[in-house]
Amino acid sequence: MVSAESLDFHGSYPDDVVVSVENVYKIFKTHELEVVALSGVSLQILEGKIMAMVGPSGSGKTTLTNIIGGITKATVGKVYWANLRSDITKLSERVLTEARRSFIGFIFQVNNLLPHLNAWQNVELAARIAGVPKKVRQERVDRLIKLVGLEERRRNKATTLSGGERSRIAIASSLVNLIDTEGKGIVLCDEPTGDLDPETAQRILELFKELNETLGTSFFIVTHSQQVASMADATVEIRDGIVSGVHQLGINLDDLGGTRIVKLDNNYRLPMPTDLLEIAGNPSEFIISYENDRFILVPQVGELAERVVKLRTCRVCGQEIAQGKFICANCGSTV
Numbered sequence: 001m002v003s004a005e006s007l008d009f010h011g012s013y014p015d016d017v018v019v020s021v022e023n024v025y026k027i028f029k030t031h032e033l034e035v036v037a038l039s040g041v042s043l044q045i046l047e048g049k050i051m052a053m054v055g056p057s058g059s060g061k062t063t064l065t066n067i068i069g070g071i072t073k074a075t076v077g078k079v080y081w082a083n084l085r086s087d088i089t090k091l092s093e094r095v096l097t098e099a100r101r102s103f104i105g106f107i108f109q110v111n112n113l114l115p116h117l118n119a120w121q122n123v124e125l126a127a128r129i130a131g132v133p134k135k136v137r138q139e140r141v142d143r144l145i146k147l148v149g150l151e152e153r154r155r156n157k158a159t160t161l162s163g164g165e166r167s168r169i170a171i172a173s174s175l176v177n178l179i180d181t182e183g184k185g186i187v188l189c190d191e192p193t194g195d196l197d198p199e200t201a202q203r204i205l206e207l208f209k210e211l212n213e214t215l216g217t218s219f220f221i222v223t224h225s226q227q228v229a230s231m232a233d234a235t236v237e238i239r240d241g242i243v244s245g246v247h248q249l250g251i252n253l254d255d256l257g258g259t260r261i262v263k264l265d266n267n268y269r270l271p272m273p274t275d276l277l278e279i280a281g282n283p284s285e286f287i288i289s290y291e292n293d294r295f296i297l298v299p300q301v302g303e304l305a306e307r308v309v310k311l312r313t314c315r316v317c318g319q320e321i322a323q324g325k326f327i328c329a330n331c332g333s334t335v
């Protein structure tokens with residue numbers, strides 16, 4: 001057990017926050033190379049909600065999923081778990097493993113079932129590994145097999161099951177502890193429907209939604225699929241290790257601009273949507289102003305030096321003179 005004193009207590013989190021990621025950086029160091037996989041990511045997953053994450057290959061989705069699940073340590077930043085009411089990045093592996101059991105369920109990109117075991121035995125093995133006590137294990141596995149609709153196939157070896165059925169086993173396995181936690185728990189899925197046909201994928205998604213509604217479990221789903229993204233309560237876009245957009249509801253992957261909200265990071269940096277930049281001819285410099293409740297970004301073309309010469313300054317006090325103005329706003333001199 002973890003004593004309350006050993007934890008960095010965060011009383012200030014609202015009760016409905018299940019996981020909070022705060023300004024997380026992850027740098028992988030190999031022999032000669034440093035890869036910045038995450039560069040200041042912040043997000044909050046709320047109780048009973050489904051959050052989807054979309055982004056190109058290599059953008060940091062799997063890295064972030066593993067950091068949320070506490071199996072990869074963030075290089076910098078905090079990861080808050082509601083069950084511990086604490087930042088987990090400073091906790092020992094032993095404490096984390098124990099806390100993870102009743103809080104996190106994983107569905108991995110490659111689902112790793114044992115081929116010689118049948119459906120029921122695979123879930124039972126997951127329950128055993130996850131420390132479900134022997135006296136409740138059988139009953140719980142029965143319940144899970146029923147929940148994911150595999151009763152008829154429970155004695156079939158994993159090798160004889162379809163992709164969708166194997167996914168169901170993976171889902172049941174991820175829930176072996178969460179099923180009894182009454183909502184406080186989260187399932188992390190890395191492209192759960194990636195190699196399924198659309199119809200099977202749809203059935204798996206309906207199952208997620210059903211579990212989400214009946215158990216109150218939260219879901220964090222990495223996906224490339226429109227199907228998944230459109231049923232999420234919120235969708236986060238990630239690009240080059242930064243959160244480049246947030247959508248409050250399910251989204252249309254072909255029209256992200258329609259619902260996107262961009263957020264300042266902890267250093268007041270705003271991610272520019274690449275689709276809009278492309279339309280504008282990929283400018284890299286802007287003049288920014290604020291008028292009538294709107295920020296206005298005017299792309300700048302040409303060399304910076306060229307434009308600096310054109311900027312006018314007051315000869316008396318050195319103040320910059322706005323275009324079209326002939327009186328210095330600072331000292332009142334005529335320019």
Ligand SMILES: Nc1ncnc2c1ncn2[C@@H]1O[C@H](COP(=O)(O)OP(=O)(O)OP(=O)(O)O)[C@@H](O)[C@H]1O
Binds near residue numbers: 056
């Ligand atoms: N263990 C590691 N060591 C070094 N670099 C890594 C490691 N794991 C990931 N990376 C790098 O970090 C970046 C993010 O990788 P990640 O696996 O999180 O991407 P992803 O968004 O999940 O991609 P995909 O959609 O292809 O699964 C990539 O540049 C990757 O090469």
Ligand SMILES: [Mg+2]
Binds near residue numbers: 061063109190
């Ligand atoms: Mg990945």
